[in-house]
């Protein structure tokens with residue numbers, strides 16, 4: 651992902667909301683901020699920190715391979731899906747030095763195979779797996795388009811042409827509970843992404859938007875209204891986020907120690923954070939926030955001079 655130009659992605663946006671300091675260390679650092687020495691090895695997007703994050707990444711990687719094979723008319727067997735997922739999970743666990751008892755690992759892989767297989771039966775995807783005649787395409791979420799001078803990472807996972815319209819489909823291998831309205835706007839950005847993509851129509855009315863989300867123990871499907879108003883809101887969300895990211899980047903340049911940057915909104919974010927070592931919140935978020943507030947009262951010139959909500 652090229653992060654030298656302004657960009658919006660779901661991962662970046664959610665990290666900024668969860669912890670501006672972690673966002674600055676992950677993304678703004680690539681824009682040549684002189685990082686604190688201890689953080690210089692911590693650049694790059696967040697690697698999976700928990701076993702569940704490993705499982706989600708492995709399922710998404712397996713899905714990418716499976717759908718590419720389906721496009722070439724190669725159908726996976728359950729045994730092949732299991733081998734592929736096992737290899738991906740084992741590699742990722744090893745890479746992240748996460749350990750998991752063999753039995754538990756096998757159980758999780760079996761559940762992941764089931765989850766992946768069940769995707770074949772959801773209404774939106776069944777025609778593709780049944781070989782019904784459809785024009786369709788699949789995408790990688792890491793492919794950006796340029797929108798208002800920013801790189802927008804909001805690709806749908808699939809686009810299926812049926813009854814004179816394209817249905818854009820986004821898959822959620824886990825569904826966060828927080829901010830359902832914000833999530834809907836994030837999904838609608840896929841329409842803006844498609845409008846900038848060669849080969850798609852230029853009329854927003856040519857698209858339907860569908861989300862296929864894993865909740866509980868099954869896939870749920872729902873449509874989102876694609877209207878000029880909802881697209882306007884989605885675009886405003888992305889532009890607003892990018893404004894805040896620009897402001898955070900400038901803030902981080904102005905204070906290379908990053909000591910005045912806001913810390914995480916919730917201590918759970920810290921538990922999985924790759925920047926925890928050396929962070930003021932390493933030994934407790936609440937205490938770190940109290941110390942930061944105290945320091946800013948002592949040295950008010952270090953406080954930001956603009957609201958993070960201004961350009």
Ligand code: SF4
Nearest residue numbers: 669914920923926929
């Ligand atoms: S440890 Fe917590 S406060 Fe520090 S960067 Fe990570 S998420 Fe933010």
